Amino acid sequence: MTERPGSPRELASGKEVKEPIVFVIDDDPSMRRALTNLIQSVGLEVEAFGSAAELLKGKLPDVASCLVLDIRLPxxxxxDLQAEFARANILIPIIFITGHGDIPMTVRAMKGGAVDxxxxPFRDQDLLDAVVSAIDKDRRRRESDNAIAGLQALFDTLSSREREVLGFVAAGLMNKQIAAELDLAEITVKIYRGHIMKKMKAKSLADLIRMTEALGIRPTKPSSEPAGPR
Structure with missing residues (x-):
């Protein structure tokens, strides 16, 4: 693939991207070509840019990706681009490259979440190792985000009463205890639990508890729970 001066929007609108992609930003044309050829040599898609402004013209495609980014750019x-991404909650892993690195710059980049x-001059293998690791990190994050989004969609189908029951289930209460807390018949609580299991597609109680933990649902403490030490 030859380098082109377009933006990621070309990928989103003109070409469907399903495979991982590496974005390269470096103002040195020879370095862009070298990086593009190196990364393509391991079978990865590459889009190269001469400035951050070129990348920001478009929308990043929704695939696993990483950014190989020069520190000093016009x-x-x-x-600054790393900080812009952080403010916009764009979580693409960043690998910084520079010919003028110093300790404060490195510390700032790593504190900002850079992966490397x-x-x-760096060894080709060092860059490739960093790229492969960053792509894998982004893929795992996306899989986790998709799983959480799927769980949230299931949780959203629960009625308000079913969510109340789920809170007590997450706290480890039995049906009889939940019934007392909500002033319901024990059989009614059992029915609610069945509905919850079905709607959440949980295979077991342990599976359901793991779902609540993943969603950040706090267990509901029973009103009869003794107060802790003062």
Missing amino acids: GLSGL FLTK
Whole structure:
């Protein structure tokens, strides 16, 4: 694939992207070509840009990806772009490359969430290892996000009463205890629990508890629970 001066929007609108992609931003044309050829040599899609502004013209495709980013760029610097992504909650893993690295710059980049910081000249294998690791990290994050989104969609189908019951189930209460807390018949609670299991597609109680933990649902403490030490 030859380098082109377009933006990620070209990928989103003109070409459907399903495979992982690496974005390269470096203002040195020879470095962009070298990085593009190197990354393509391991079978990865590459889009290269001469500035951060070029990348920001478009929308990043919804696939596993990472960014190989030079620190010093015309206009918006690499560190500034990292900060822009953080403000916009764009979680693409960033690998910084620079010929002028120093300790404060490295610390700032790593504190900002960069996955690696390579000083030119770096070994080809070091960059490829960093890229593969970053792509894998982004893929795992996306899978986790999709799983949580799926669980949230299931949780949203629960009625308000079923959510109340689920809170007590998460706290480890038995049907009889939940019934007392909600002033319901024990058989009614049992029915609610059955509905919850079915709607959440939980295979077991342990499975349901794991779902509540993943969703960040806090267990509902029973009103009869003794107060802790003062």
